Amino acid sequence: MLFIVSIVAGMAYTSSAQTMMPLPPHSSTYTSSMIRGFWFQAPVDFKIVGVRVPTNASSAAQNIQLFKMGGSPASICVYPTLTTNYTTLGYWTNVNSTAMIPCNILVQAGDYIGVVGARGTNGGTLYNSYDGSSPYASSIFGNTVNITRFGHQGGNLPITGGVWTELTGTICRVEIYYAAALNPIPNDAGIASIDEPFGFCAGTEDVVVTLKNFGLLPLTSATINWSINGTPQPSYSWTGYLDTLTAASRETQVNLGTRTWAANTAYTVTAYTTMPNNIVDTLNDNDTSSAVIQAAMTGTYSIGGASPDFNSFQEAVDALDLYGVCGAVTFNVASGTYSEEIEIPEIAGASATNTITFDGGSGNAASRILTTSHSSIGATLMLDGADYLRFRNLTIRSTGSSYGTAVWFTGAADRNIIEDCILETSTSATSSNVRTLVGSASKTSLTSSGETGSFNHLEGNVIKGGYYGISWRGAG
Template sequence: MEYQPLLRSISCFFLVLYSFLGHAQTLQLGSGTSITGTQEASPVNIYYRSMHMQIVYRAAELNAAGVFSGKLTELGFYIENAPIHNLPDFTISVGHTSANDASSHIAAPLKQVYKRSAYSPLAGGFDMLSLDSVFDWNGTDNIVVDVCFDRVFDYTSTGRVRYYNDGSNNAGFTRSDGSDQCGIPVSSTTNNKPQVQMTFLPDVANNAGVVSTNITDITCAGSSAVKATVGNFGNNQIDSLMIGWEVNGVAQNPVKYTSMLDTLLGSGSHTAEVSLGNYNFISGVAYNLTVYTYQPNGLADAQTSNDSVEVSTTVGLGGNYTIGGVGADYGSFTAAVNDLIAKGICGTTTFQVAAGTYFEQISLPQIEGAGPGSEIIFESVALDSSTVTLSNNSATFSSNYTLRFNGAGYVSFRHMGIASNNATYDRVVYFEGGSNHITFHNSVIKNVDVASPYNYQLVEVNSAAECDYLEFSHSYFLNGYSGIYNNGSDADHFTITHNQFINQRYDGVYLYGANFVTIDDNLINTNSTSSFIAIELRYCDSTLSVQRNHIMNVEGGQGINLDYCDATAAQPARVANNFIHLNSASSSAEGIYILGSLNVNVVFNTVNLVSTNTNNIGLHLSGGGAIHLLNNNIAVKGGDALYVHSGLSIDQSDFNNFYNANGDVGYWEDEVKTLSDLIAASGKDSNSISEPPYFYNDTSYQSAQVALNNNGSPVSGITTDIEGETRDASNPDIGADEFSPTSQDAGVYALVVPEMPFAAGSLPVKAVIRNFGGVTLTSATINWSVNGVAQSAV
């Protein structure tokens, strides 16, 4: 969900509009406290993902409430319980009808009066919506209110309204999980009619008023332009209007507006923004701004109750502030956050934190004024994460966090530590409420090191949070059940780069349902003996990058797992230049596992499985399609170097090194013992090899195998290796590391004679030597011994 600033002035506008319109012609239909069920159809219920509802409000009801005709400008249902997801393409249409109920679909001409790409109902009362277009009610026909929304991310038993019952078949509806229902005729009915409030404009001449001002309840210090939007709410055009304004009771110079304002139903605009002048706002001072209209068309206003708007405003924070230490602006994070909530910000606001440990629990809601170019930053004064720690010892499930983002946006934590000290409720950072554009940089996030973390991740995104643009870079994640955990929250734009994930128990990074994901240049090293998965991505679509990661010392489990992640042919997912070292004798290990995914390039990876477990798999492919396997260096000591369930999923496989020190090369719809068997079974890998990689050691991706050098094939977009070094443009090396072999390097490749068993007596001894270097050898000395007794060199 993209960040949308939620200015409290908008709420102020609704309240003011309600006031000047509602003194005589705001009505409520229905009363009482009856509430629709959690799975019952209502205008906002999402037990099914998409819904279309028609509700008939009879003219007799409106007449009894004191309204006999007029222009409908606002409408709102009583929201008892809001849906947990925003409602996509939420649309309200209104029309006249002779039908007394919704027993049949009403197809009479309807006028669309409101539409939002994402509507978030506000619970606790009538959520009044200012309509985009006015509906002119004739006072005689009944009114049909037609409401629909497209499919939400996932269905839940949320979205309840208050209702009343004055007959049968009061509302008709259709709903579905499988398709959008806007435009689909309603086919089911309910007697429960949603309670509603409607606002009608009276039909009078020379009725002008103030709609809003550009000054919100948070403003910036210094000279600011003051503007007001004025409107014509009468039945005749207005070609002149006076606008007055006051600040803290002091009158400012009035302005005369002389352009035409059309009627509400006219073809021209009935509102206009007018510049009133500039005012110098001083930090620390509270202000009350009043704007009012008078003399429309040079005459007395026919309805004065809508003439004015008042806004109370406070000068927001901006610039640099200090937390902790002598003479600080704030003694704690809590005090600073409370001030942010009360005042909002004007421009980037930085809190520099003095050295120390701060035992606090912080929850950051949406802060007014935060947005692009206007960020909130918390950082240590020393720019050293070891000097500042925000820590909490939460002891309850409901408060299981140290730092929570609940709707916050454009916030950064830099050069700081954030910790949990509770061995049971040990979650550290928690995201919910649509938080977005949150950054952690050069920070330490840790919890208590216990053998079995009770429940919690170092960083967790609530499953219904819809948080976007979360970035973690150059940071250190220590302990925890998982490092970063996002389980089906429809969170997009994750960036996880240059971090260290140390000693998580079950996952380094786990993302479910996230799109636009980058996981590059991370180190993941664990002491876990569980079935650990270093990087696990499920249903992560769109662009996906998993590159240059070092995955070390994993005891079983998997290095990289992609389940049902679909990219595009134009922008395939990249799993490239990664090094994976897995070691487990007791449980099986898989280096890279790609399941049911589309358009994935698995290229230039190095996998080293050092145990002899016969269930190990270096590179495992199952289902999906358009998979490309190129230039990978896969080495195992047991099991299979390559395992492919169906060759149909592999578009290209070549220039790889598939090596098993103790068994078959792998499986391609059946067992393949040798590289030749693999080529015959697959029709691919004609340029691949099967050679021992000669790693410098088990935890090193660097190799002394000259056969890997310059034997790969260029891949578009991959121009560097795991170390950032430039790859040969024509003949890159196989594996994660681009290297130059030692110039002179000979070695014994095999002992061929005598073959065991052999008879006693004098027998010839023969060995195969090999050039492992980068230059041609013309001679070499071979030393050999038998039972420790040196023999004559050759």
């Protein structure tokens, strides 16, 4: 089990009774490599004391992540717009238990909290317990809380890539247990978040954190202690002035120093405070934040074959989603059949210069096969808002007889190239649900008009099978 937690705030109530935020009943199961959840705005100060994925969809392992959003998701990330403006409050992966997972996370009134959670294998098949629709009127301490659909186009926790909301539609059910927050004390400081580096190339980068005054009195000094992969770094003696008047005036960013970060290496950065106003801090629940940091990807990697960088397309996509890119990236695909269904979201850092290429090698399309059998509407390769991708010398196949799409563009997937590939579905299909190449504004409908994708280029491909070989809807 992996677990990281950063505490963000806390005050007010004194009772410690544990209560679950009400959820709507289970309606359906969404089985995918992606994870879903909901978000809400805290009506009062409270403490999250436990989380749990219910077992309606599956009794497999639990995978959960909690976020403090940097603004209302309704304003900053309505799909297809994504945001990385958040702090991870905690995450838990592959927890083989049907019980509640205990935690101790303080939340302030007005905070925007997001949660995703599913049962299954982190980075693999996930089972999301869906309700009927959202928003849903839940409550905290009797105060109405509207919970709204929230998600990520991937399922490998911890998430550091883009998240989104849809203001209608089904939520994924994750139980949140809460209790009253602790009473504030006069002198209390903490690290609210690890802010930098993120989305960077290997090399020298600053470490920046947010220092927050949680106390009743103004904060004029504190010691910030920190470590990288458990190795202590020189402490930082902060002086300044943080009052208690507003949320903004309670916190400030602090540059702890410059460090060198290697490529393809994960670092755990942890920071915590001591001696606020030169007085011993007796409330330690809100002192510490941690984050897993890794340089963005650049250069050439391998998929499959002997001693590969990635065993599967999904592993490569998860890494792209998690770390982004800071230069052109090429994945050389080894000979083999890869039985996978891949959905690629918008990748941070991708551009006309920082392209992302999956290449089987000249003339090798027939021996580099990405394939899935579909029993419902879906695609072997779905580009959902992904831009500047290149697919070369591959076979992309869906083998379903009644359903199936090889490649599907949606969510304004722009400026992608598919060349010298074999795109293939059933050659004996009698159902209009079998379409080899699709452009649709929806991921669940083959014929939705809207933002499908622009400036995409297909050249030198063989398009085989399908009731329709190509089916494309635009914005008109």
